[in-house]
Amino acid sequence: MKAIQLTNGFGFEELSLQELEIPAPGPKEVLVRMRAASLNFRDLVILNGIMPVDIKFPFIPLSDGAGEIVAVGEGVTRFQAGQRVATNLQQRFYAGNPRAEVLKNSLGGPLNGVAAEYVVLHEDGIVSIPDHLTYEEASTLPIAALTAWSGLIEYGGMQAGDTVLLQGTGGVSIFALQFAQMTGARAIITSSSDAKLERAKALGAWQTINYTEVPDWDKAALELTGGGGVDYVLDVGGAGTMVKSIHSLRVGGTVSMVGFLAGLSIPEFDVTTILQKAATVRGSQVGNRDHFENMNRAIGIHRLKPVVDQIFSLDRIGEAFALLAEGKQYFGKIVIQI
Ligand SMILES: NC(=O)c1ccc[n+]([C@@H]2O[C@H](COP(=O)([O-])OP(=O)(O)OC[C@H]3O[C@@H](n4cnc5c(N)ncnc54)[C@H](OP(=O)(O)O)[C@@H]3O)[C@@H](O)[C@H]2O)c1
Incomplete structure (x- = not known):
């Protein structure tokens, strides 16, 4: 599968498109065929090594993605193959107020992210997405919308x-x-x-x-x-x-x-x-999974459409980051199609 990695260190020049093995889901995990990811300012400061998170190289960036479940591991009960899902930035933030341990389990730093064709995630770290949204639109929900x-x-x-x-x-x-x-x-x-x-x-x-x-x-x-x-x-x-x-x-x-x-x-x-x-x-520390599910219900009922400014292919991720870094040349969200 194709994936974007920071191989040896931080910085734009370290981003590279790699060919990796498709991972297999373990117990309580699902394999998601990622279709889109969206960029956040957080990804930029992690890419540049400014944010104090413990990154291990090689590292797959980006936290916000949407795709389709293609396989489930043993004991998965919340989802089945074929369902359309989005990632939750903080994989273990389920309800209530944030706590210190919650913040250590964020996708796209310190955990590997979603800039890959296939990603294994815990079934508790994803949510269903509204039917009327494309994957590109749904990929904008995890941080910005929540x-x-x-x-x-x-x-x-x-x-x-x-x-x-x-x-x-x-x-x-x-x-x-x-x-x-x-x-x-x-x-x-x-x-x-x-x-x-x-x-x-x-x-x-x-x-x-x-x-x-x-x-x-x-x-x-x-x-x-x-x-x-x-x-x-x-x-x-x-x-x-x-x-x-x-x-x-x-x-x-x-x-x-x-x-x-x-x-x-x-x-x-x-x-x-x-x-x-x-x-x-x-x-703010984004939001918990209960909030995410409430929000998606409201987005579905009101048929709200996220505002996507530009869509880039995975191999043009550097251009997408450059647009984000420039700061003011877009309106709404920048998305990567995977
Ligand atoms: N703590 C959390 O939970 C959390 C979650 C999400 C985001 N964030 C942070 O929140 C910030 C915004 O996130 P975002 O995703 O919306 O970023 P973004 O999409 O990159 O927002 C960029 C826009 O911010 C506006 N802006 C920049 N400087 C401004 C200023 N001094 N006054 C008013 N507006 C200004 C500009 O709007 P105009 O071009 O219209 O002037 C610019 O286009 C970032 O710092 C991000 O890291 C934090």
Whole structure:
């Protein structure tokens, strides 16, 4: 079978297409013919050796994939051959809140990932995918969609009538926009690009703000909500956005702290910012399998279609990573067809 590996070390130049043996499923495991994988910022920082995960070479990257079960091992009860499934990033995160041991079992680092034609997975580490989705679309669900779903709906409690502020038009924020639309919440979304804001409007955004032209987007969000503030912010910027995210909140609002696209540390931070807003700031670790199954049910009922920007073949994975690394040349998700 064909697989992408980092053979000896980190970096773009270490990615290579290899011919490997098809693995066999052991007890409680299934063999999945992977059909598609999607890229996440996490894959990029792992590829570059920046993320502190214990990688053993040769290493197969990417955590998010979708495919068809072609064989099952002894004692498998949750699935059978022929079923269409997606991977769960954290293979042992089934329910409740994340715990330390859960985070050590992530696909695509430290565990081998899904950039391969065949992958063996534990039956507890996969979920069924909605019938109306292609494999390419379903491959976008495990991190980007589940992070938005868990942060806003499962842990956050977002409801119809709430207002949510979303940052940028990457994978997580576009799913969050679609879930806000699905829930009957209204979304304010920011972007550095007016053209992308137009696309976000077409997906149902209530208001848009160009964060390059309007650096005080927190004040703009307060104005748009009559001074009251938003119920939720999904913060993907980290250090560069967190203070403004809290400023944008209504009293008692919640920031789901997802990413660090705009930096890691805030040199001076007035902690009364949190007190004054009685804010909840919750760090995200994607979501558990129960959340994933709830989300897929909702996606199926509402026939939600993930926004896939570009699809690359497996041998063009380097180009796909280059597009991801560039940062702002896509809208939604980048997918690899396997
Ligand atoms: N902790 C978790 O559970 C978790 C899960 C998923 C993702 N993440 C992290 O969350 C972040 C977003 O993930 P993603 O998959 O959505 O990434 P992505 O698809 O790569 O998002 C890229 C987009 O982010 C926007 N952006 C960049 N800097 C920004 C800023 N300063 N303010 C507002 N928007 C900005 C840009 O939108 P425009 O081009 O429209 O300006 C850019 O196109 C990443 O840091 C990722 O590692 C964390």
